[in-house]
Amino acid sequence: MNIAEVAKAAGLPAKTIRYYEEIGLIQPKRSENGYRAFAEADLHKLAFVGRARSLGFSIVECRALLALYEDRARASGDVKALAVTHLAQIRAKIVELRSMEATLADLVQACNGDHRPDCPILRGLSAPGSGDA
């Protein structure tokens, strides 16, 4: 398979696939003309990484997941540990975003949003705690 076909099948841009090769996530063979020649296994790995990335795993984590994926003697505990850690990061991020959301929603709600200059949002940003009114 050439890169365009694999890109379509894996749902990744060709640029991304070249990048993944560059950083060593995959090692596709080369045809005589210099084109990358992807095997089924390469495609599976790319799709795997694509899904892991869509769950928010970093490239470093994807590399580790891929290594476990390819290791028939892996312990599922190792995989789970990675996933649990990442899940905690996601949850922490959600907490952070919800805090932002709450603060911002309060400010937005307090602001008339008209043609006048008076603005609780700017006041809130100028001095926290003395947000509205």
Added chain:
Amino acid sequence: MNIAEVAKAAGLPAKTIRYYEEIGLIQPKRSENGYRAFAEADLHKLAFVGRARSLGFSIVECRALLALYEDRARASGDVKALAVTHLAQIRAKIVELRSMEATLADLVQACNGDHRPDCPILRGLSAPGSGDA
């Protein structure tokens, strides 16, 4: 004020303050010795930007907010529009993260996490939809 004092007062690293000057968010004067000489107004702007950043506004958005902050003839509607847009982005991000969280939590929950190689997490990443069992 020198940079360390302002950094402490604004709660920002000195590096960040230099960066903000570099990109034109602030324009502190210089002492004869070449040191930055921050006025109260600079400090206020830095604290303002710091708070906006902590609410997740990008530098571009902070620049716009600062311009509104300094414009006594602003319309609060302009501020609100910026904030509403950003709030929508935050909420979209939360939705995305919650989707990741749900998927990942399912996978984690299905995985024994023992010494054996069988792993629903890896299966889920290999082929979505045929996640567990």
Added chain:
DNA sequence: GCTTGACCTTCCCGTCACTGGAACCCCCAT
């Protein structure tokens, strides 16, 4: 007066995960 150490300056590289674009090669059909 000299040293020490804390503070300041600029400059450049590295981060993360790509993305865009230039310049060039290859293959097939007309």
Added chain:
DNA sequence: ATGGGGGTTCCAGTGACGGGAAGGTCAAGC
């Protein structure tokens, strides 16, 4: 032979800084 649609490499840029080097400055202590 020519055109278009593949493919290739390499370089630069993104956002918002952080680390660290090389060097100037200042206040204190001896």
